[in-house]
Amino acid sequence: MPEGSAVQRMFSGIASRYDFANRVLSLGLCVGWREQLVAAAKAAQPKTVADLATGSGDVAFALRRDLPPDCTIVGYDFCEPMLELGRIRARKENIALEFRVGDCMSLPIATASQDVVTIAYGVRNFEDRAKGLGELRRILHPDGTLLILEFSQPNAWFLPFHFVHVRCVLPVLAGILTGDFGAYKYLGTSIAGFPDAAGLDAELKAAGFSKVCHKRMLFGTVALHQAQA
Numbered sequence: 001m002p003e004g005s006a007v008q009r010m011f012s013g014i015a016s017r018y019d020f021a022n023r024v025l026s027l028g029l030c031v032g033w034r035e036q037l038v039a040a041a042k043a044a045q046p047k048t049v050a051d052l053a054t055g056s057g058d059v060a061f062a063l064r065r066d067l068p069p070d071c072t073i074v075g076y077d078f079c080e081p082m083l084e085l086g087r088i089r090a091r092k093e094n095i096a097l098e099f100r101v102g103d104c105m106s107l108p109i110a111t112a113s114q115d116v117v118t119i120a121y122g123v124r125n126f127e128d129r130a131k132g133l134g135e136l137r138r139i140l141h142p143d144g145t146l147l148i149l150e151f152s153q154p155n156a157w158f159l160p161f162h163f164v165h166v167r168c169v170l171p172v173l174a175g176i177l178t179g180d181f182g183a184y185k186y187l188g189t190s191i192a193g194f195p196d197a198a199g200l201d202a203e204l205k206a207a208g209f210s211k212v213c214h215k216r217m218l219f220g221t222v223a224l225h226q227a228q229a
């Protein structure tokens with residue numbers, strides 16, 4: 001698993017170009033995947049939501065758009081330059097959304113205080129996944145819902161295409177778009193080394209979550225995991 005401080009430095013370096021690169025590299029598909037996460041969050045009818053590893057807040061803004069105004073939504077990340085982009089956008093668009101510094105290894109959030117915890121493309125970067133998943137469970141209300149959107153391992157027939165895309169095409173394209181070839185080499189390595197959906201489900205159960213399930217998307221390259229605290 002990657003070292004937290006290295007991940008922090010890497011995202012600080014690409015913060016200003018991250019959103020643009022994300023949309024181009026996923027051919028816009030990331031928007032639809034995010035909408036599925038938001039729909040699942042909405043179905044839980046939460047009053048408090050923490051969007052972890054929020055980055056510049058794409059998920060938090062989508063949640064704010066779809067959840068009622070009396071639902072409190074706060075975005076947390078350990079990378080200040082990413083958070084600042086979210087704050088600037090919130091001010092510019094006059095959206096009531098708060099962004100706070102928080103490391104998923106030890107969050108500044110009270111125990112059992114959140115109805116829903118969302119995290120998109122963050123768990124893969126955890127320095128210690130078991131510790132991080134335990135921390136996500138700690139902050140959730142006993143009936144609370146965890147929603148994880150993350151890259152996953154595709155169906156066997158799609159593996160060769162996926163391998164070439166993730167290991168060769170993606171790092172080069174992303175390097176051109178962001179000017180940081182190293183960061184996206186890491187992206188390829190971290191995706192390839194991440195467990196498949198069943199594997200992450202098993203880790204969630206080991207962390208104490210119940211009613212664990214997932215939905216695989218785009219031949220399993222991405223998965224939306226849901227679990228109860």
Ligand SMILES: C[S@@+](CC[C@H](N)C(=O)[O-])C[C@H]1O[C@@H](n2cnc3c(N)ncnc32)[C@H](O)[C@@H]1O
Nearest residue numbers: 011053054055077078079103104120121122125
């Ligand atoms: C790939 S970005 C995802 C951002 C956003 N969730 C999205 O969907 O676009 C990953 C983010 O996770 C953050 N991150 C990684 N490990 C973290 C940790 N331990 N605590 C808080 N944030 C973390 C990084 O700083 C980065 O902003």
